[in-house]
Each structure stands twice: as C-alpha cells, then as structure tokens.
Amino acid sequence: MNKKQLTKVLGGAEKLCRKRGARLTARRRTVLELLCASDKPLSAYEILDRMRATTRNPAPPTVYRALDFLLEQGLIHKLESLHAFVGCTHPEHPHSSQFLICGDCGEVSEMENEAILQSLQTAERATGFKTRHPVVELLGTCAQCAEKHQSG
Amino acid sequence: MNKKQLTKVLGGAEKLCRKRGARLTARRRTVLELLCASDKPLSAYEILDRMRATTRNPAPPTVYRALDFLLEQGLIHKLESLHAFVGCTHPEHPHSSQFLICGDCGEVSEMENEAILQSLQTAERATGFKTRHPVVELLGTCAQCAEKHQSG
DNA sequence: GGCATGACGGTTATGCCATAACATGATGTT
DNA sequence: AACATCATGTTATGGCATAACCGTCATGCC
Ligand SMILES: [Zn+2]
Ligand SMILES: [Zn+2]
Ligand SMILES: [Zn+2]
Ligand SMILES: [Zn+2]
Numbered sequence: 613m614n615k616k617q618l619t620k621v622l623g624g625a626e627k628l629c630r631k632r633g634a635r636l637t638a639r640r641r642t643v644l645e646l647l648c649a650s651d652k653p654l655s656a657y658e659i660l661d662r663m664r665a666t667t668r669n670p671a672p673p674t675v676y677r678a679l680d681f682l683l684e685q686g687l688i689h690k691l692e693s694l695h696a697f698v699g700c701t702h703p704e705h706p707h708s709s710q711f712l713i714c715g716d717c718g719e720v721s722e723m724e725n726e727a728i729l730q731s732l733q734t735a736e737r738a739t740g741f742k743t744r745h746p747v748v749e750l751l752g753t754c755a756q757c758a759e760k761h762q763s764g
Numbered sequence: 765m766n767k768k769q770l771t772k773v774l775g776g777a778e779k780l781c782r783k784r785g786a787r788l789t790a791r792r793r794t795v796l797e798l799l800c801a802s803d804k805p806l807s808a809y810e811i812l813d814r815m816r817a818t819t820r821n822p823a824p825p826t827v828y829r830a831l832d833f834l835l836e837q838g839l840i841h842k843l844e845s846l847h848a849f850v851g852c853t854h855p856e857h858p859h860s861s862q863f864l865i866c867g868d869c870g871e872v873s874e875m876e877n878e879a880i881l882q883s884l885q886t887a888e889r890a891t892g893f894k895t896r897h898p899v900v901e902l903l904g905t906c907a908q909c910a911e912k913h914q915s916g
Numbered sequence: 917g918g919c920a921t922g923a924c925g926g927t928t929a930t931g932c933c934a935t936a937a938c939a940t941g942a943t944g945t946t
Numbered sequence: 947a948a949c950a951t952c953a954t955g956t957t958a959t960g961g962c963a964t965a966a967c968c969g970t971c972a973t974g975c976c
Contacts, residue, residue, distance in 0.1 A: 637924070657961070671927065676963065678925095692844040693899050695933095695962060712893045723887065731883040732902065735875065740907030741864045747845050747901040750884065755892030787943095789953070809932065823956065828934065833953095847933060847962095 613648050613699065621648055624704065625687050634685055642666065643678040644699065647688055652718045653696035691720065693749045698722070708746050714754035721754075765800050765851065773800055777839050777855065786837055794818065795830040796851065799840055804870045805848035843872065845901045850874070860898050866906035873906075 613621065625644060629636040636644075646662050647654055654662075656675045663670045679697060682688040687703045690696075691711060698711075701722050710723045728748065736743055753761070765773065777796060781788040788796075798814050799806055806814075808827045815822045831849060834840040839855045842848075843863060850863075853874050862875045880900065888895055905913070 635923080639925070655962075669926085671925095672963070673927085673965090674925065692901070710887070712891060714893075715896070721891075723891070725883070725887050727883040728880070728887060731877070731879040732900075735862070735877050735880060736902070739864060739873075739875070740910065741866075741902065741904055742910050743902040743904040744867070745903045747899060747903065748884075749844070749899040750888070750893065750895040751897045751899065752893055752895040758892065758894050787953080791954075807932080808934075821955085824934070825936090825956085826954070829954075 613651075613701075618645070618648050621699065621703070625685075628687075628703065629685060632685070634681075639667075639674060640678045640681050643675060644682055644687055647682075647697055648699035650699075653691055653694055653698045653720055655694075655696045659697075689722070691749060692747050693751060694720075710748040711750065712754065713749055713751050714757055715751060716753055716757035716760075719754055719756075765803075765853075770797070770800050773851065773853075773855070777837075780839075780855065781837060784837070786833075791819075791826060792830045792833050795827060796834055796839055799834075799849055800851035802851075805843055805846055805850045805872055807846075807848045811849075841874070843901060844899050845903060846872075862900040863902065864906065865901055865903050866909055867903060868905055868909035868912075871906055871908075 622641070622645065625641075626636055642663060643659055646659050656672065656679060659679075660670055660672060660675050663675065667674075679688065679690075683690060685703075686700060686706050688697050688699050689709065689711070691698060691713065694713065698720055702724075707724055708729065710725055710728055712721045712723060714720070732743070732746055732748075735741075774793070774797065777793075778788055794815060795811055798811055808824065808831060811831075812822055812824065812827050815827065819826075831840065831842075835842060837855075838852060838858050840849050840851050841861065841863070843850060843865065846865065850872055854876075859876055860881065862877055862880055864873045864875060866872070884895070884898055884900075887893075
C-alpha cells in the first residue's frame with residue numbers, strides 16, 4: 613500500500629470507528645498503520661519489533677489486544693496458515709474474503725469472489741452447517757513467480 | 765471412527781505405504797491410530813500425552829516427525845485454524861478437501877465438494893495463481909448443535 | 917466535589933506450538 | 947564387515963498466544 617492509499621484507509625478507519633462508537637486509539641492506530649504500510653503479512657512479534665521505534669517497551673499483550681480490536685472491526689484479517697496479519701483493502705463493509713498466498717515472494721492478495729462464496733453457501737445448506745467464519749487460503753505460487761520459474 | 769473402520773483404515777494405510785515404498789513404522793502407526801481413534805482433532809501435544817501410555821518418554825520431535833510423514837502420505841490432514849490434526853477418511857487417492865468445524869461440540873467433518881473445488885480453480889485461472897495446497901476451513905456450528913440451540 | 921464504573925493498556929509470568937542440532941540405532945546393500 | 951540411508955532419541959531453543967493483576971483515565975451519577 614502506498615502513502616496515499618494508507619492515508620485514505622486510515623481516514624476511513626477513523627470514520628468507521630467513530631460511526632460505530634469504537635475507539636481507534638493511538639496503539640490500535642499504530643498497529644493498523646504498520647500492517648497497512650507493510651508489503652507483506654506481519655506476525656504479532658514482527659509488529660512488536662516495529663513498535664519499538666515509537667513505543668517504550670511494548671509487550672505481546674499490547675499487540676494482541678490491538679489486533680483483536682482491529683479484527684473485530686474488520687480492519688485487518690488473520691492468515692491462519694501463516695500466523696500473520698494483513699490490513700484489509702476494503703473495510704467499508706463486513707465481508708469474507710479469500711487469500712492467495714505466494715510461497716515464493718510472500719505476496720498475499722485478498723480476493724472477494726462471489727462464485728466461491730456461493731459454492732460454500734450451497735455446501736452449507738446441504739449439510740445444515742452454519743458458518744460464522746470461513747477460512748479460505750490458497751497456498752501456492754503467484755503469476756509473477758510462476759513466470760520467473762519458467763523463463764529462469 | 766469405530767473399531768471396524770479403524771482396522772480398515774489402518775490396513776489400507778499399510779497397503780498404501782507398501783505400494784509406495786514408504787515405511788509405516790511403529791511410531792507412525794501409533795500416531796495414525798490415535799488420530800483415527802479420536803472423535804475430535806488432536807494437537808501434537810495431545811498426541812504426545814496419549815503416546816505416554818505405550819512409549820517411554822516421547823518428545824515433541826517424535827510426534828512431529830510422524831505427523832510430517834503422515835501428511836506427506838495423505839493419511840492425515842492438518843487443521844490450520846485449530847493447530848490440530850485429523851485422520852483422513854478416504855486416503856486411497858490424493859485429494860484436497862474442505863472442513864466443517866463446529867465450535868460448540870468440536871466435531872469436524874471432512875468434505876470433498878466438487879463445486880467448491882471448481883470455483884477455486886476458476887479463480888486461480890483468472891489470476892494466474894498456481895495453488896499447491898488449498899486451505900478451506902469453515903468455522904461455525906454443526907446442524908446438531910444449531911438445533912439444540914433453537915430447542916434449548 | 918466525591919465516587920462508582922468501565923474501557924484501555926502496562927507489566928510479569930506462563931503455556932502451547934514447532935523446530936534446530938546432534939547422537940544413536942535400525943535396515944538394507946555390497 | 948563396511949557402508950549408506952533412513953528413522954528415532956535427546957536436549958535445547960525459538961515463535962505464537964494468553965492469563966492475571968494493577969494503574970490510569972474518561973465518563974456519568976449522586
Ligand atoms: Zn478484507
Ligand atoms: Zn510470488
Ligand atoms: Zn482426506
Ligand atoms: Zn456441533
């Protein structure tokens with residue numbers, strides 16, 4: 613995410629939280645900034661390291677509490693298969709997305725694919741299962757890296 | 765999994781490994797048995813605890829090495845969102861499946877849904893992404909538990 | 917003002933998940 | 947026997963996540 617996008621997302625988050633009566637405090641905002649500014653997912657402890665630049669002696673609970681808040685507000689997502697977190701690219705409305713995770717370059721792209729959601733919902737109806745939180749993470753190789761492998 | 769099914773799965777695993785020239789050793793077999801005999805997913809450390817009944821002083825690497833082998837052979841699956849493992853219900857052929865994970869009773873059911881696979885593959889083609897391992901885990905409430913909630 | 921209430925975050929400690937690194941033992945081949 | 951290879955034992959360590967307790971600050975009510 614570039615600086616302009618970052619500003620926009622942070623502004624949006626601010627507005628969203630105000631509307632909901634949720635408090636986007638300094639700590640929480642810092643964590644969101646770090647995640648959005650990063651070009652790859654960050655683990656809680658990576659966030660912790662980066663916080664040392666601006667915060668005196670931060671500890672794991674500080675980070676995890678902020679992450680919990682941001683997850684509740686839908687401003688970030690957790691990648692279960694990586695034990696890491698990413699900023700959401702379109703937090704305006706609640707949604708469930710799918711993630712393409714490249715094992716070569718580490719890039720993660722968030723996707724909101726209607727056909728996939730439909731197929732999941734169809735399966736749920738057939739089994740009577742009620743999904744609260746779908747985890748869809750595709751681990752593999754992105755188009756760029758696949759091309760490199762062929763040419764290189 | 766009941767005792768009869770367990771015997772069948774273990775026999776199948778034995779045969780499968782022999783065919784592939786892979787060695788289903790005592791340790792590996794024990795871990796597979798424990799997973800298949802359990803009615804819910806087990807973490808590596810839960811497996812470790814149960815191994816103490818039959819093995820002297822087992823350590824984490826013992827379990828993790830067995831798990832790695834069984835994963836490679838497709839005899840078990842890892843549930844990323846639970847940090848736990850389950851025995852595969854149909855290991856005869858390689859496959860990628862989806863999991864319905866009930867947060868109330870802890871039951872996990874493995875599903876191999878063609879429509880979901882298709883929708884994932886369509887999305888891959890559209891993006892040029894090559895998936896090596898899809899993770900699809902639906903966290904929610906199973907039909908049984910949902911019913912209990914309504915009546916109770 | 918005085919005081920309860922509740923959200924937020926600092927601090928310390930702990931527990932679970934997973935692997936690195938090295939030593940030993942089992943198995944099969946020549 | 948000598949050797950290569952794979953599996954396992956053993957010890958130590960690193961990464962992920964939370965429990966429990968306490969101080970602080972804002973808010974609302976008497
Ligand atoms: Zn999102
Ligand atoms: Zn890539
Ligand atoms: Zn399976
Ligand atoms: Zn259930």
